[in-house]
Amino acid sequence: MRRRSAMLVTALTAALFLSGCVADRSEQASTTPLPNPTAALQAAPATNAPLETTQASNKIPVYWIGRSDTDIFLYREFRDNPGNENPITTALRIMMSQKPLDHDFFTPWQNPSNLATSISGKNVVTVDISRDAFNSNLDAGMAQRAVQQLVYTATAAAASSGLIDSGQLIKVTILVDGHTDYMAFGQVKLGDPMVRDATMVAPVWIIDPQEDLTLPAGPVKFNGRSTDPSKKLHWQILRENSSGEKTSYLSGQTTALTVPGQGGAFTFTVGLGAGRYELRVSIVGPNDNDLSTDTRSFNVR
16 A cells, blocks of 8 residues: 555645536436345455555546346446546546446446535545435345445545545545435435445456457456455456357466555466457355456457
8 A cells, every 4th residue: 555644644634625516317327126245245355345555647446336146246447537526526426427337337326416525634535415316226235235335436536546544444424415314225324434345345356458448469468356365366368259259268377466555466467469358357266166257358459
């Protein structure tokens, strides 16, 4: 983790209130209710939900909800940051009003008429949102995931932009029209400070390349993250022919880093020629079976 200096903390937290109103309700994601957490999700490591590191780029992290086999988890994408507002508000706008790049992901949130964010000197992010953001019919399990999707996105945007001290516990307080005690999606009571729930994040996800990205032929570098560095990772690259059929092209194994501040990160490089491909990365179980898988489609020219 890269940390800011005390001077930077003071300067940034002085700007306590930054707000805006979300634009037209345009792109809405599917809100079909999904099952409650499975036993596999509940067994995920409860201590591995580290914050993002500060980065000097115009990209902003946004979390989405997606399936991994029969389980449902949170996944992260990096999106362009236009720089019109503070990064927390921008990330939440994207989460609630746009579609994810990966077609396997979605968001149950609706585009709110009002959205504001602020940061206190005690590393508490406050999100004040209008109630029209909750106009989706969700069961208890999906409602919990949706609230955690907001918590993860707000804390990720604050940490990656250096607005909060990522070396401390970060909390998020969600207000609705300025008030506490609102029942999110009729299921989850809001108002008290909340932290990241590590059981909600995907056990493995691919960071680079992002969905449908086109890369130059030659060495292609893949990056991702696993929540359990003690387990091996199996990767497979499938090549798609002109009729859309996919066949196995290359495969191998890798491991994630256990270095403090980088725990769970993995990377490997493969030489690829022109074509359309799909990368699959899975955590390997005790019997060499794939426990959880993330996929990513991309092009090479």
